[in-house]
Amino acid sequence: xxxxxxxxxxxxxxxxxxxxxxxxxxxxxxxxxxxxxxxxxxxxxxxxxxxxxxxxxxxxxxxxxxxxxxxxxxxxxxxxxxxxxxxxxxxxxxxxxxxxxxxxxxxxxxxxxxxxxxxxxxxxxxxxxxxxxxxxxxxxxxxxxxxxxxxxxxxxxxxxxxxxxxxxxxxxxxxxxxxxxxxxxxxxxxxxxxxxxxxxxxxxxxxxxxxxxxxxxxxxxxx
Numbered sequence: 001x002x003x004x005x006x007x008x009x010x011x012x013x014x015x016x017x018x019x020x021x022x023x024x025x026x027x028x029x030x031x032x033x034x035x036x037x038x039x040x041x042x043x044x045x046x047x048x049x050x051x052x053x054x055x056x057x058x059x060x061x062x063x064x065x066x067x068x069x070x071x072x073x074x075x076x077x078x079x080x081x082x083x084x085x086x087x088x089x090x091x092x093x094x095x096x097x098x099x100x101x102x103x104x105x106x107x108x109x110x111x112x113x114x115x116x117x118x119x120x121x122x123x124x125x126x127x128x129x130x131x132x133x134x135x136x137x138x139x140x141x142x143x144x145x146x147x148x149x150x151x152x153x154x155x156x157x158x159x160x161x162x163x164x165x166x167x168x169x170x171x172x173x174x175x176x177x178x179x180x181x182x183x184x185x186x187x188x189x190x191x192x193x194x195x196x197x198x199x200x201x202x203x204x205x206x207x208x209x210x211x212x213x214x215x216x217x218x219x220x221x222x223x
Contacts, residue, residue: 002111040164075096128140
């Protein structure tokens with residue numbers, strides 16, 4: 001069972017089943033958000049993003065390009081009507097597309113193929129850092145980094161979202177989990193340890209935004 005994030009204009013209770021009833025026939029966990037920047041944050045917990053472009057193709061294109069520019073590695077499956085096929089282009093950055101008239105078997109097959117391909121790839125890279133999610137290994141300029149589990153998860157999260165600024169509270173929620181009761185100081189401690197392991201030449205990859213939080217800047221270590 002995969003974790004699906006449905007990005008759609010209609011976010012009323014039960015909207016997922018009403019707008020795309022085929023999803024209710026599949027054995028996946030579905031979370032729905034509106035077509036806005038919140039989708040980027042929520043996608044970090046998803047195996048696949050289902051982007052509803054049937055009634056607002058321009059909005060779907062904007063979201064697809066936003067995912068692409070953010071460096072997100074979560075596959076995007078665009079759902080559209082037949083009339084929308086002519087508008088879709090390669091620069092949208094989607095992983096696949098499907099017509100809203102498809103049956104549950106086709107929808108399931110496309111989800112399975114996209115999720116499997118993403119899992120088999122498992123490589124996240126930026127700023128000279130290469131993360132193999134499947135092997136839980138990190139290389140920096142072809143040299144291995146010895147990280148703890150939490151250091152690995154924190155670095156992976158930041159590298160997956162280059163240029164984005166995250167507050168300490170946000171990082172606690174998404175990396176440590178909502179059931180973590182420690183204070184935000186633990187984020188500072190782990191960032192400090194990560195910087196030490198990155199070394200003086202690369203510590204600037206994790207930048208501090210004063211009074212806000214942290215961001216990963218892939219070009220910072222190349223100056």
